[in-house]
Ligand code: 5AD
């Protein structure tokens with residue numbers, strides 16, 4: 001590893017922001033130039049059977065207005081993604097053990113039969129059997145954030161859940177042959193700077209294809225409502241460090257950075273992030289995918305893909321709808 005734990009901690013404390021951000025920018029440009037991969041995301045249901053203490057979609061949040069897209073609505077979203085020239089579809093939902101998987105399997109097979117595009121899933125923890133079914137149907141990639149690699153912070157944030165189970169899921173996904181993504185939130189209640197440094201190290205050791213990082217954003221309808229949101233600058237330093245240590249990983253810029261500071265999502269593209277995932281979820285439902293305040297509410301206009309393309313061009317980025325497969329994965333599987 002390029003940095004020791006002590007060095008990582010010092011950078012997190014702001015010991016040399018100039019060096020850190022310049023170095024991260026160089027690495028980002030070396031591997032990804034000024035390009036941004038666009039992936040269309042379909043948040044097909046906001047039902048969730050889990051009770052994460054930080055998330056607005058948690059099962060016990062009665063204020064959440066729940067929806068589930070029909071097959072027809074999902075295929076319309078797929079069409080929108082294709083019409084706008086994007087080569088990856090991301091299916092995301094809460095974690096629902098008992099339904100939706102078989103339906104999704106059918107949808108994935110259908111889409112893959114007719115189109116040459118990559119499919120990414122973000123559906124939480126499932127059995128190996130379920131993961132295999134989804135892979136066999138044609139899914140290519142899977143995102144499952146660890147949320148934190150510290151067992152104590154984890155158990156406080158996700159009651160009745162165990163970090164070891166989540167890590168096992170990540171191993172299973174890799175074993176099955178998915179491109180795998182993980183990540184964590186910065187500033188979950190109880191997290192110290194030492195723990196954050198450890199999160200960065202553990203994440204790097206996992207040798208991931210995709211990495212998602214964003215600040216914890218305090219949500220008023222959750223048990224964590226009285227805890228402060230994660231710090232913006234600390235999150236940006238974390239992103240820069242993770243980029244330096246994981247140069248080839250694809251890193252989606254999330255709107256949590258935007259919630260922490262206006263313009264934050266764009267700024268995170270400078271220092272490491274190279275993927276944006278415009279939501280094509282129907283506009284009347286999109287704001288119900290309310291994981292944290294600000295999610296899905298910044299991008300105006302009916303077609304988020306068009307809006308994001310315009311913002312990127314204005315900001316000097318080149319966007320691409322190419323599949324943008326993981327460089328690491330290709331090398332690992334030698335084709
Ligand atoms: N603040 C920031 N990120 C959150 N997520 C869930 N709730 C919050 C929150 N309050 C993130 C988690 C999850 C992803 C879908 O959204 O990391 O994995």
Ligand code: SF4
Nearest residue numbers: 048050052055058094
């Ligand atoms: Fe459900 Fe995921 Fe939110 Fe947890 S973070 S409550 S699993 S949607």
